[in-house]
Amino acid sequence: MHRRPRLTWLLAAAVALAAVTAGTVWWLTRPLEVTAPVGAADPACAELAAKLPASVQGQPRVATSSDSPAVAAWGDPAVIWRCGVRPPGPTTDECIEVNGVDWVRHPLKDGQSFTTFGRDPAVQVLVPNAYAPEPLVLPPFSDVVAAIAQGEHRCR
Known part of the structure; x- marks a missing residue:
């Protein structure tokens, strides 16, 4: 019985770490916000x-x-x-x-x-x-x- 709570806690920690890592990767690959100038169509x-x-x-x-x-x-x-x-x-x-x-x-x-x-x-x-x-x-x-x-x- 004691193993199941530890396993649940480890699984929850792994899911949280994966979510944080995925969020960090998304943030790092997000495009840089840059506005095209008025004459950009030249x-x-x-x-x-x-x-x-x-x-x-x-x-x-x-x-x-x-x-x-x-x-x-x-x-x-x-x-x-x-x-x-x-x-x-x-x-x-x-x-x-x-x-x-x-x-x-x-x-x-x-x-x-x-x-x-x-x-x-x-x-x-x-x-x-x-x-x-x-x-x-x-x-x-x-x-x-x-x-x-x-x-x-x-x-x-």
């Missing part, structure tokens, strides 16, 4: 998306909540690519050149936002502080964005 965004790297800073690509090719992410914390954002106008934010592509850098609470300058559609790359120095994440993105012609606006 055909150039789909062309650029086909050239995006499989990994960034050694981090694999991760699933996002958006089915738009204008959105992509890599790693945890995620580096996020968004094509079709509004092109930046005149700004006092820092403007840097990486592999021939101009980027406007805007500091965020937990990282940096980089938006192409003088290209349409504009591309935004969000880089968490975990990848500091953040501009070192941009070269593979600059190589992709270089396919968009540089307009008259440039970093000076």
Whole structure:
């Protein structure tokens, strides 16, 4: 008689552990919540998306909540690519050149936002502080964005 309660307790513990593990796995594989930008339907965004790297800073690509090719992410914390954002106008934010592509850098609470300058559609790359120095994440993105012609606006 004493074995049955122990067996019941062990079975209950095993079921609870399985439920927690399944919940954890589900949480880890849940797509990253990312919104497609206003200009995501621009055909150039789909062309650029086909050239995006499989990994960034050694981090694999991760699933996002958006089915738009204008959105992509890599790693945890995620580096996020968004094509079709509004092109930046005149700004006092820092403007840097990486592999021939101009980027406007805007500091965020937990990282940096980089938006192409003088290209349409504009591309935004969000880089968490975990990848500091953040501009070192941009070269593979600059190589992709270089396919968009540089307009008259440039970093000076």
